[in-house]
Amino acid sequence: MRESLFSRQPEFEIVPMVSDHCRSVAELHGQRFPRAWGDGEFLSLLLQPNTFGFAAWQTNTLIFKAPLAGFVLSREVAGEAEILTIAVAENYGRYGLGWRLMQAGMREARNRGGEAMFLEVDDGNTAALGLYRKLGFEKAGERPAYYTDENGRRSSALVMRRDLR
Numbered sequence: 001m002r003e004s005l006f007s008r009q010p011e012f013e014i015v016p017m018v019s020d021h022c023r024s025v026a027e028l029h030g031q032r033f034p035r036a037w038g039d040g041e042f043l044s045l046l047l048q049p050n051t052f053g054f055a056a057w058q059t060n061t062l063i064f065k066a067p068l069a070g071f072v073l074s075r076e077v078a079g080e081a082e083i084l085t086i087a088v089a090e091n092y093g094r095y096g097l098g099w100r101l102m103q104a105g106m107r108e109a110r111n112r113g114g115e116a117m118f119l120e121v122d123d124g125n126t127a128a129l130g131l132y133r134k135l136g137f138e139k140a141g142e143r144p145a146y147y148t149d150e151n152g153r154r155s156s157a158l159v160m161r162r163d164l165r
């Protein structure tokens with residue numbers, strides 16, 4: 001049977017994040033996080049020499065100017081790298097894009113001399129925890145009652161770590 005262009009798995013192109021991407025990145029961030037970061041915040045982070053990111057778009061789509069599918073923003077300083085933020089658009093969830101963006105971030109961190117990568121995650125964020133555990137991140141610490149959601153419910157932040165070497 002011939003595969004339909006509308007039903008087949010999305011394919012993605014992942015490119016280094018540049019200033020022109022910041023508006024789309026901020027928009028997607030606002031869709032996936034309760035506290036949105038502005039495009040100016042992304043721009044000032046991206047302009048720092050230790051910060052780098054990747055952005056992804058679907059390639060096998062008929063949509064002219066397809067919206068941003070996902071991004072990751074990271075930093076590497078003196079051998080220690082961290083994920084500042086990562087998001088995949090809801091309609092592209094579970095296609096392996098988060099995993100690929102993390103791989104791109106870890107590879108670049110390693111190239112810049114990173115020995116280990118750290119990140120912080122809400123202990124109730126099942127999807128992110130699943131992704132990080134699949135990539136070999138392990139709990140390195142915990143900040144109890146660190147986040148408060150819109151209903152006032154508190155949850156802990158887990159600090160996770162993975163060797164890059």
Ligand SMILES: CC(C)(COP(=O)(O)OP(=O)(O)OC[C@H]1O[C@@H](n2cnc3c(N)ncnc32)[C@H](O)[C@@H]1OP(=O)(O)O)[C@@H](O)C(=O)NCCC(=O)NCCS
Nearest residue numbers: 032086087088093094095096097098099121127128130131
């Ligand atoms: C977390 C996030 C980036 C994952 O992106 P994704 O592209 O859907 O992830 P992948 O398809 O690469 O999934 C990789 C693994 O993560 C886990 N995972 C992803 N989504 C999951 C879900 N909804 N429930 C449980 N596990 C999930 C699974 O282990 C999955 O592997 P599998 O599909 O082989 O089982 C995405 O859900 C997201 O943007 N969430 C909102 C923003 C956010 O929470 N960012 C992280 C903040 S710390």
